[in-house]
Amino acid sequence: xxxxxxxxxxxxxxxxxxxxxxxxxxxxxxxxxxxxxxxxxxxxxxxxxxxxxxxxxxxxxxxxxxxxxxxxxxxxxxxxxxxxxxxxxx
Numbered sequence: 001x002x003x004x005x006x007x008x009x010x011x012x013x014x015x016x017x018x019x020x021x022x023x024x025x026x027x028x029x030x031x032x033x034x035x036x037x038x039x040x041x042x043x044x045x046x047x048x049x050x051x052x053x054x055x056x057x058x059x060x061x062x063x064x065x066x067x068x069x070x071x072x073x074x075x076x077x078x079x080x081x082x083x084x085x086x087x088x089x090x
Contacts, residue, residue, distance in 0.1 A: 003041065026050075 004014040018041055021027040026047040032038035043051070066075060 002038075021047075 002011070002014075003018070004011040007014060018027060018029065018039075022029060026044055027041050028044045029039040029041045032040050066078065070078065
């Protein structure tokens with residue numbers, strides 16, 4: 001499915017956005033082998049690194065918050081709740 005269709009905008013608008021992201025080294029495009037008029041866009045390694053760094057920072061924050069703000073008993077209760085939520089989601 002095309003990015004423009006997903007975002008509900010004109011392909012030209014999406015093209016400008018993708019071009020800016022590509023110039024910043026965040027995405028990379030390659031010609032669609034099935035339709036030469038289309039470009040397949042993927043995240044560039046630099047962007048993936050940024051996503052991972054952001055995720056790691058959030059996880060570090062959460063771990064620190066749990067360890068510093070919850071008692072050991074509350075931490076065990078939270079662990080049980082996470083297992084229950086995982087069961088519901090799974």
